[in-house]
Amino acid sequence: MTTKEGTGLIFEKSVKGRKAFSLPAPVIKGKKPADYIPAGLLRSSLEFPEISELDIVRHYTGLASKNFSVDGNFYPLGSCTMKYNPKINEQICSYGGFRDVHPLFPREKVQGYMSLLKKMEGLLSAITGMDGFCLHPAAGAHGELLGLMLIRAFYDKRGGRRRKIIVPDSSHGTNPSSAAMAGYDIVSIKSDRDGRVDTGELSKVLDDEVAALMMTNPNTLGLFEDKILEIAEMVHKKGALLYYDGANLNPLLGLCRPGDMGFDVVHLNLHKTFSTPHGGGGPGSGPVGVKEKLKPFLPVPVIREQGGILDFDFNCPDSIGMIKAFWGNTGVILKAFAYIMALGDDGLKKTGEISVLNANYLRKKLGQFYDIPFNRTCMHEFVISVKELASKGIHAIDIAKALIDTGIHPPTVYFPLIVEEAIMVEPTETESKTTIDSFADNMAGIYKKAETDPELLKNAPVNASVKRLDELKAAKFPDVKWDFKKRNSQ
Amino acid sequence: MTTKEGTGLIFEKSVKGRKAFSLPAPVIKGKKPADYIPAGLLRSSLEFPEISELDIVRHYTGLASKNFSVDGNFYPLGSCTMKYNPKINEQICSYGGFRDVHPLFPREKVQGYMSLLKKMEGLLSAITGMDGFCLHPAAGAHGELLGLMLIRAFYDKRGGRRRKIIVPDSSHGTNPSSAAMAGYDIVSIKSDRDGRVDTGELSKVLDDEVAALMMTNPNTLGLFEDKILEIAEMVHKKGALLYYDGANLNPLLGLCRPGDMGFDVVHLNLHKTFSTPHGGGGPGSGPVGVKEKLKPFLPVPVIREQGGILDFDFNCPDSIGMIKAFWGNTGVILKAFAYIMALGDDGLKKTGEISVLNANYLRKKLGQFYDIPFNRTCMHEFVISVKELASKGIHAIDIAKALIDTGIHPPTVYFPLIVEEAIMVEPTETESKTTIDSFADNMAGIYKKAETDPELLKNAPVNASVKRLDELKAAKFPDVKWDFKKRNSQ
């Protein structure tokens, strides 16, 4: 139930003298910070809210009720693989022997964790066909950055630094951005008429300065890059490497492996393919896998058996160094590990298979009304274009907002950039036919509305906690924090 | 977000072949029940729903969003003490050493539990001024039944069975009902003009056949029975006993004790006074405390030190026997124990004090608009009457339904029975002035609406997941279960 309590900022609910916290008494009565620390270093004031425990609970209960989520809503957010997050994995993560362990505990006291992480490296290697894995990266983009650093180190070691990274124009924004962060120049290539990497274009830009081609396969249109073996050969021939953005691995589970396609570096998104929750924007986990020749460059520490126990080895002369404090988002990795072990060979294969079946079923359904520019057998997702509705003044964003009113989270819009008025739909394998059918019905209804009563869509949403928000205003007059001073002077 | 998924019965979402469950393979492959059990004993069919794990999660997420709760809403349900349920207590209850313990484990393996329960008996005795406690009863009414059984056993043992129990007309329905279940005849006495036990009336009915007078103090009008010592003397003089319905103990915490008032038997509602959640209707816990003379009759088993450990003693010749399998709603008791230990003397006193302050503050506020028949300093709750609004066609139920539209759970209505068109308000000590003020404002607004636009109230609620429900139809044409057969033939 949406409650009044859920409205208003927590700062507006603050009342002098109220408190929620409960802490033990100090060891020595009456001691104050000033007894130990020079006054000049101590804080003059802190304007935090003052609020009771119940009021905090009500505040966030109210906020929660204003949020769509996988547990409450179909969430076909393309490229994000918003699949069901199994409850058992949340439970596992709360075990004391996982949750309350300091990362710097003596290794012999954390062999449970060490062997789990080691096993996880092996599982991911098996699933991707790579030779080694690093679990440190905190997200996909972090994995990309690491992957590109590895590529850099590889060329540095060999001699002959290369300065370019090729990305298809359909690639995810993090790809060029990570490459830039890793110090590379970006070369973008156009997709071909089928929506795939254009080998002609590729050969034009593939020169000795190219360090790597970054690809997503299936690509962001949901299409499998069927010339992948040819592309791999082209790239390798030029002495360049092939990078795999694993955000879209889901449909290939149990079917084929990037390692076998010729990829040299791979990152995975455990928060997509392996069902760990996205947490309202994170945390994620973006492990990186490499072929043998890149293994020496992996970040430290590396898990190795030493003296009868599994230990962290920091002594790797060719390593690029560290990319994160400690050893990765362990709590996330844990859940993905449980997921993989639970599914096993059979469950993973079925997962991939049904993600493709669901997407194609839905593609056929939506294709009855909507234009699907690259309309052929897809993998786990597909992209609609609503540019034909522009004449009615209806854009992808309007369709999205209208969906909110049906209790469905909108698909990704305006991505990939190569499709005008793009709506990118990924149902995932955890959604039932019933849910998919009902989504298709809603989309059909919206389509009809777009033709007959476009104003209605322009006004959507009307059932959410707010109506359409003014993003321009937000960017023009940034209000990005509460003004505590103003409040005090009121 | 209320979702479409939350609508419809789980049976309507069932689709052949879907499943959520996940179980290990049998020990010996291929074995079936029929290999061990005669066919005649085996089940022919079971029409349970077939539904996926995600769909179950969505189903209940949808249902949850249609429910008011303390975490989401102010819930001033009189007589029920809907106070905040501390999260720490929920956490504690999930510890493996509490949750995963079989009640028949050898005693020496469960000394943590045994000593906790023993300590809890002591704490409750201290809080009520009684000499002994039994933690077995599962709720207040169960405690009442036990209390009355003890009284019966007491007279049986002494010789001279008595057959009557006196209850005030303001008493809770469970009081007469429990007394009847315990085999007694019920004598109801009218309250006096102050809303309290009328000592004149009492003396008229107090004869040698009376086993006990059951009282709630403060009574259900929220008034302290100020003649309690006189009443106790009257009752005891007649050789009868005094029973304390502890559902309203909250305001007296730290202030005074039923034992000191002269009560011989007491039951408490841990799910009220001691903050354990009400769970949508339960579980509760209704421990019973007695004075020395009644101790021999307490149910078995009794916790006692035997051979260096705390053990259960089943060998109590005068005991009335068992009233529940095992030893009470331990999981509930646990939370109340943590609450009492955390609050201690100081916290409990403050709890009582503020529950009274909040009620009187709110009483004064609502008294500006509403008629409060017994309008004097109250304890933790008070009762409004809206009988004057009857001329506009507005009844207590209409006020209640209008409150739903403000996001507040309605107070108790039509109880106690001695107030016409009663609305019984109990804010509890965990609600802030802000929340109470906003409730008072809403109540004022509704009052004005009752005068100016009564139709509006008759139509309430309009913001809930359903409009006003037809209770008469429900009782006249009882539809109390899904018809699985009908579904199958559809």
Add this chain to the structure above:
Amino acid sequence: MDYIPHGAEDIRRMLEFIGISSPDKLYSDIPEKIRIRGYGIGKGVSEPEIKNILEEFSGSNASVKTLKSYIGAGAYEHFIPAVVDDICSKPEFYTAYTPYQAEASQGILQSIYEYQSMICELTGTDVSNASLYDGATAAAEAALMSIGKNSGGIVGISSAVNPVYRKVIETYLKSSPCSVSLVGHKEGITDIENIEKQVSGRMFSFIFQSPNFFGCIEDVKTVSDYVRGRGALSITVANPLSLGVLEAPGRNGADIVAGEGQPLGIPLCFGGPYLGFMGVKKELMRKLPGRIIGRTTDKDGKEGFVMTLQAREQHIRREKATSNICSNQALMALRAAVYMAYMGKEGMKEVGTLNICNSHYLADEIEKTGKAALKFKRPFFNEFVIEFRNNVEEVFRAFEKEGILPGIRLAEEGQNSILCCVTEAKSKSDMDKYVEVVKKL
């Protein structure tokens, strides 16, 4: 600590509004004589401290994770799906109360309606209530339902009913004009001839359990037919988890099916909170104790749910109510509802199958050792009585060494008998360890 929200300024302003100087001015009704100065239970402590204190208590208990337990006898170790814990820890459910205001409580109401429907289907009955305290009190309430309020008579109970249930029923009936007659079992199950022999006079009802206390599956139909033939109600106490594979008692003639819902996703928790369930034939609907949820429509004709048939209840009927029950075990009913939906049609069958197969595997393997034998040669579900050749004390010592709790002692059924329970929570290797211990006796 405490959970009071007010700052000093809040309190000042509230007192001012009331027109008094301090909160104790509100206590004028309370005789000075009985006022106290604290309970002497000590000062409160902070959240971190209370956590430490309770962790210590918890740490002094063994659990089914630290010991391998084969103890059943009314409370069972079963796999609890994570989904059950997750859903039932939603505050929208657990911090609500009885759905007195239907429009603000559709979540709980619908969940209970669904619970009732599944209990009816599982037990083969027409009406179920929204829950009772536990299996034993549910059986006692069933007994109370069957008797007249004023006329004497007898409630028969099989001696194969859980002895704790028998005790609770006896306690409840002590306040009634009726008495209890115990009917001895015959080789582990109820025997009609014994009812005939041992119950004379007006019998209101006969209570038996299936699978019974010894684990044996009763012939519900034969017993019910006989009992109903005598004009009495047939009351079956059933293990709901067994009903995924065993025939519904209601379909075999039981008038009332009651029992303990704990096996349906409820933690052991040292004995409670559990769940009393009860399903009855249509004719008994208006005699049912406790809450009942019904389906109806709102003003606009939209489907919705309400508490119904309240005229039976204490808040309306007072001393004439069918029962005094008010707070019940709704959250546990929700657990059971989620569990049943999760298991579904096939899962209920499968989990029942695992219980049967596992328990029979262990029983067979024990017998093979030649060191012990099944006491009753009857079909059983997940419990059985095993009689050891060795002295039972010695048996327990041997198991203790291996961290195994082999079952509970059943002195009445033979010197060296143990009631042993095996559910789907035991693996083959667990059971093989059990057998190893037996072999070495």
Add this chain to the structure above:
Amino acid sequence: MDYIPHGAEDIRRMLEFIGISSPDKLYSDIPEKIRIRGYGIGKGVSEPEIKNILEEFSGSNASVKTLKSYIGAGAYEHFIPAVVDDICSKPEFYTAYTPYQAEASQGILQSIYEYQSMICELTGTDVSNASLYDGATAAAEAALMSIGKNSGGIVGISSAVNPVYRKVIETYLKSSPCSVSLVGHKEGITDIENIEKQVSGRMFSFIFQSPNFFGCIEDVKTVSDYVRGRGALSITVANPLSLGVLEAPGRNGADIVAGEGQPLGIPLCFGGPYLGFMGVKKELMRKLPGRIIGRTTDKDGKEGFVMTLQAREQHIRREKATSNICSNQALMALRAAVYMAYMGKEGMKEVGTLNICNSHYLADEIEKTGKAALKFKRPFFNEFVIEFRNNVEEVFRAFEKEGILPGIRLAEEGQNSILCCVTEAKSKSDMDKYVEVVKKL
């Protein structure tokens, strides 16, 4: 097992609709050559089994519940209020994703706006982002913000900065035209003279930490004044929990305050997921990496929240973005937000006070034994370096016997030095046990 909802009939109907006979007909794009037959990782297992397997892994780890740990060094054992766990386990929060669709995500958006506000207030800065991966990468992002994309130059780092952070910053900067200069500390804190001496050329920024790696509180003002005087940005890595009592670096001249948010209610969890936070001066707003949430209004003028200033970000700016960050640590930011609200104005002060008082109590008591001494005589918050007379191996052995982890070894700062951390999670009796061990050395 798997999480596929379809029954066989569902699949049949879907295939039929698509017009194919089996799912593998959808794979025509995939070269036969690369198709595999399973990974060889074995068959899946059921939920109860996976639970057992993971319980076993968990059981092979020590935890701060089974050992008394005085280890800090970048991750801290603190009291986590139950409310934090409760709220952050609401599926409405944790099963959502980045709030791309604002109207369907007001809960998350508002919570982050509140988080940003509190981070700004705590650090004394004007703008905060919605989170970064962890403290080390936040420091590295701060360094990247400070440098020009194309021109070379230097980022100075104090050697009193956590060595792991230094390593991560170095790795990040390797891809840039800039290099890192390490500035040696002087008796535990940063020394301006050393910056002058050890950093020559164009300095873009100087990074130091307070309380620093040795626990010592830096003189943020003096360092910042000097650094800014040289035309560089002052970047302070701070422990947010210390800022309840210590002055906000932003008020003492820091341009960027970044760090590890783990102390704000985030479990240790063997090193992650944690929370990188960052607050900056207004002038740097458009250079901030990561997401920023802003307040705006809807069509009806009602207040609401959106992601804003997205023109800095990768999905719009691609290679020209301020950073590549996409998924971040939003749920951890929520934990921090709830923690900060729970502690509030007074609680932040009180928990800071407890850390100071506890750590000084232990330090004093250790020194009193005469067996060890503080390495640096500086004000500290909850960590300090202690140098033992005895050989450090022997010291560790003595503690191990008592189930105590006394801290981590700090070889670079003296043969027998230990970095010891004491938070509010330690009681007096815990610390007295520590001292007992020292006494007996």
